[in-house]
Amino acid sequence: MKKSYGEYFNKPSLKSARKRLTKDTPNIDFQRHINIKDVGQGKHYLIQTYGCQGNEADTETMKGILEALSFKETQREDHADLIILNTCAIRENAENRVFGELGRLKKYKRINPDLILGVAGCMPQEEDVVNRLLEKYHHVDLIFGTHNIYKLPEYLESALMNKERVVEVLSEEGSIVENMPKKREHHSKAWVNIMFGCDEFCTYCIVPYTRGKERSRKPQAIIEEVKELVKSGYKEVTLLGQNVNAYGRDFTDINYTFADLLDDLGQIEMPRIRFTTSHPNDFDEQTVKVLAAHANMMPHIHLPVQSGSNAILKKMNRKYTKESYLKLVQTIRKHIPNVSLTTDIIVGFPGESETDFKETLDLVEQCDFEGAFTFVFSARKGTPAANYQDNTAFTEKKERLQRLNTIINAGYKRGHDRFKGKTVEVLVEGVSKKDDHIMAGYTRHNKLVNFPGDVSLVGTLLNVKVNETKTWFMQGEIYEDA
Ligand code: SAH
Ligand code: SF4
Ligand code: F3S
Numbered sequence: 001m002k003k004s005y006g007e008y009f010n011k012p013s014l015k016s017a018r019k020r021l022t023k024d025t026p027n028i029d030f031q032r033h034i035n036i037k038d039v040g041q042g043k044h045y046l047i048q049t050y051g052c053q054g055n056e057a058d059t060e061t062m063k064g065i066l067e068a069l070s071f072k073e074t075q076r077e078d079h080a081d082l083i084i085l086n087t088c089a090i091r092e093n094a095e096n097r098v099f100g101e102l103g104r105l106k107k108y109k110r111i112n113p114d115l116i117l118g119v120a121g122c123m124p125q126e127e128d129v130v131n132r133l134l135e136k137y138h139h140v141d142l143i144f145g146t147h148n149i150y151k152l153p154e155y156l157e158s159a160l161m162n163k164e165r166v167v168e169v170l171s172e173e174g175s176i177v178e179n180m181p182k183k184r185e186h187h188s189k190a191w192v193n194i195m196f197g198c199d200e201f202c203t204y205c206i207v208p209y210t211r212g213k214e215r216s217r218k219p220q221a222i223i224e225e226v227k228e229l230v231k232s233g234y235k236e237v238t239l240l241g242q243n244v245n246a247y248g249r250d251f252t253d254i255n256y257t258f259a260d261l262l263d264d265l266g267q268i269e270m271p272r273i274r275f276t277t278s279h280p281n282d283f284d285e286q287t288v289k290v291l292a293a294h295a296n297m298m299p300h301i302h303l304p305v306q307s308g309s310n311a312i313l314k315k316m317n318r319k320y321t322k323e324s325y326l327k328l329v330q331t332i333r334k335h336i337p338n339v340s341l342t343t344d345i346i347v348g349f350p351g352e353s354e355t356d357f358k359e360t361l362d363l364v365e366q367c368d369f370e371g372a373f374t375f376v377f378s379a380r381k382g383t384p385a386a387n388y389q390d391n392t393a394f395t396e397k398k399e400r401l402q403r404l405n406t407i408i409n410a411g412y413k414r415g416h417d418r419f420k421g422k423t424v425e426v427l428v429e430g431v432s433k434k435d436d437h438i439m440a441g442y443t444r445h446n447k448l449v450n451f452p453g454d455v456s457l458v459g460t461l462l463n464v465k466v467n468e469t470k471t472w473f474m475q476g477e478i479y480e481d482a
Contacts, residue, residue: 008158012125012145012169014382017209019173020199023250025215026175030150037153039160040071043081050098051088053240053276054211055121057191058149059086062120064181065152073183077108082116082156084142087123089206091378095123102137109139116159118142120149124169125210128381134167145169146211150177173197174212178221188235188427188459189272194222194261195241200279202306203317203384204349204377207242216247219256219264226268235427235461236272239265244275245282259287266294271461272427272444274298277344280305280328281319285335292335299336300446303328304344308363309356312349315388322363329367340415340445342371347404348397349377350388357400364407370415370445372408376401409471416447416469423479424449426464428457448473 045066049059062084063073074080083105088094102119109115117140123129124145133140142159144151147170155166174197184190198207199214226237239261241247247258265273273296280303291297307313310321320328332339345360364372376397379386424443432438432450439453441464450473451464468475 008155008164008166008168010168010170011130012127012171014125014127014171014209017125017171017212018382020213021173023252025173025213025250027218028150028175028177030177030180034150034153036068037157038070039153039157040066040069040082043071044074044079045071045082045084046074046077046080047084047086048101049086050094051086051090051122053191053238054193054196054242055086055088056185057193057240058121058146060182060184060191061149061180062086062152063183065149067183068181069153069156077105078111080108081112081114082118083108084118084120087119087121089122089126089129089210089380091375091380093378095129098123099132099137102133102140106139116141116156118144120144120146122146122206122210125171126206126382130167130169141165143167143169147172147174150180172212174215176215176217178217186429188233188429190229190234190237191240192222192225192229192237193217193241194239194244194275195247198242199246200243200319201317203315203388204346204380206380206383209382211242214243214246214250216241216250219248219254219261222261223264223268226265226270230268230270233459234270235459236274237270239273239275241275242277243279243282245278245284245287249282257286258282259284259290262287262290262294262297266290266296268296271296272298274300274446276302278303280325283328285331288332288335298444298446299338300340300342300444301332301336302342302344303332305363305367306344306346307349307352307356308360309352310359312352312356315351316346316349316385322359326363326366338445340370340447341367342446343367343369344373344375345404345408346375346377347400348390348392348394350385350390350392352377352392361404361407364404364411368414369408369411371412374401374404374408413469413471415445416466416471416474419443419445419447419466419474420469421466423463423465424476425461426451428453428460428462430458431455443474449476450474451476451478453478 087098158164195216197212197214248256426441428441432440463479464476465479466476
C-alpha cells in the first residue's frame with residue numbers, strides 16, 4: 001500500500017470515541033518513554049491557542065516539549081519554522097475561526113516552504129474536520145489530537161527529517177501522561193490538571209468525544225506538583241477538569257474524592273487555590289464545607305447551569321433540576337456567605353420555548369450571579385442534540401441572548417459594587433493594556449482591579465482600596481496601613 005501520508009496515518013472516529021469500555025487508565029511516564037533529540041536546533045515555533053483552560057494547559061506542555069527539542073519561541077509568524085494551532089471544537093464559530101486562520105497562514109508557506117503548519121487539540125478529534133483538512137488544506141503538514149501530545153517529538157522528527165506529512169489522531173479512551181515538560185505562561189499563577197476527559201455526555205457537547213473518558217491523576221502527583229509550584233514562588237493554582245467534582249470517581253484502588261483532594265491541598269502553603277469546572281450534579285455539601293474551612297480556597301465558584309427550565313435540562317442530560325440547583329446555591333451561600341457565583345448558559349437549545357427561556361431568566365435573578373459565559377446553541381455533529389428538532393429562528397435566539405446578557409451584565413456590576421470603599425487582596429498580574437503606569441490584578445473573588453503602581457509589583461499579593469466600579473473592572477489604589 002502506498003504510504004501517501006508517510007509513516008503516520010490514523011484518522012479519528014467519533015463513534016469509537018463515544019465508547020467507555022474500561023475503568024483502567026494506563027499511566028505513561030514521559031521521561032522514561034520518550035526519546036528527546038535536538039531536532040529544533042536553530043528553529044523557532046509559534047503556537048496559537050483556542051478554547052478552554054484545558055487547551056491553554058496543553059499549549060504549555062507543547063511549548064515545554066518543543067523547548068526540550070531545542071526550538072525557541074517567537075511571536076513573529078514570518079520567523080517561525082513551526083506554527084501549531086491548538087484548536088477548540090465546542091461551537092461552530094470557534095472552528096470557523098481556525099479554518100479562516102489556516103487560509104491566512106498559507107502565505108507564510110510560500111515565503112518559507114520548509115515551514116511546518118500543524119493543527120492540534122479538539123478539532124482533529126472530529127473525522128469531518130480531518131477529512132476537510134486532508135481534502136482542502138494541503139498546506140497543513142501535521143495533525144494530531146488531544147491524546148497524543150506526548151508523541152510530538154516523534155512527529156516532528158518525521159516531519160522535519162523525512163519531510164513526511166504526519167496525521168495521527170487517536171480515538172481511544174485516554175491515558176494519563178506524567179512528567180511532561182511545561183513552559184508555563186505565568187510566573188505567579190499556574191494551571192494544574194487534576195483530571196482529563198468527561199463521562200457526562202450532555203447532549204449538546206462534543207467534549208466527551210474529543211477528550212475521552214473521565215480519568216483522574218493520582219492525588220500524590222497533584223499534591224507534589226502544587227508543592228513544587230509553592231517552591232518556585234507561585235501564588236495561585238487553578239485545578240482543571242471538565243467536571244472536577246467527579247474527581248476520584250474512577251479510582252479502583254482507593255476511595256478519595258474531590259473534597260479529600262481540596263482538604264489535602266488546603267494544608268499546603270499555596271496562597272490561592274481555584275478550580276474549574278464544576279458540575280452541579282456532583283457538587284456535594286462535604287466539598288462546600290472543605291472550601292469554607294480553608295483560607296486558601298478562593299470564594300469564587302463557577303457553576304454552569306446551562307438552563308433554568310427543567311424540560312430543557314432533561315433534554316440536555318444535565319441530571320439536575322432548577323430546584324436542586326437553587327438548593328445547591330443556598331447550601332454554598334450558607335457555608336461561604338460572601339461567595340461570588342458565576343455560570344455558563346446556553347440559549348436556543350432545540351425546543352426551548354419563550355416560557356423555558358423565562359425560567360432561565362428567573363433562575364438568573366434568583367442566583368444573583370456575578371458573571372456568566374452565555375452562548376447560542378451550536379449543533380455539533382455526532383452529538384444527540386444535533387438531531388433534535390429545532391424550530392426557533394436564529395434571530396430569536398440572538399434576541400434571547402441579548403435579553404439575558406442585559407441581566408448578566410447588571411450582575412457583573414453588582415458584583416463589583418459590593419466592594420466599593422472596601423480593601424481587597426490583589427494578586428498583581430501585569431500592567432494594564434492601556435497604560436504602563438496602571439497595574440492589573442485579580443481579587444480573591446476573581447474581580448479585575450486596576451490601580452496605579454509599577455512593574456516591580458507583578459507577582460505580589462497586596463491590598464488595594466476600591467474607589468470606582470465599572471461593569472468589567474474596578475479601580476483603586478494601593479492601601480498602606482497607617
Ligand atoms: N465542562 C464544563 C464546560 C465545558 S464547555 C461544564 O460542564 O461546565 C464550556 C461551555 O460551553 C459549557 O458550559 C456550555 O455552556 C457551552 N457549550 C458546550 N457545548 C455547546 C454547544 N454545542 N453550543 C453552545 N454552547 C455550548
Ligand atoms: Fe460537556 Fe457536559 Fe462534560 Fe461539561 S460536563 S464537558 S458540558 S459533556
Ligand atoms: Fe474546546 Fe476542547 Fe476545551 S472542545 S472547550 S478546547 S475541551
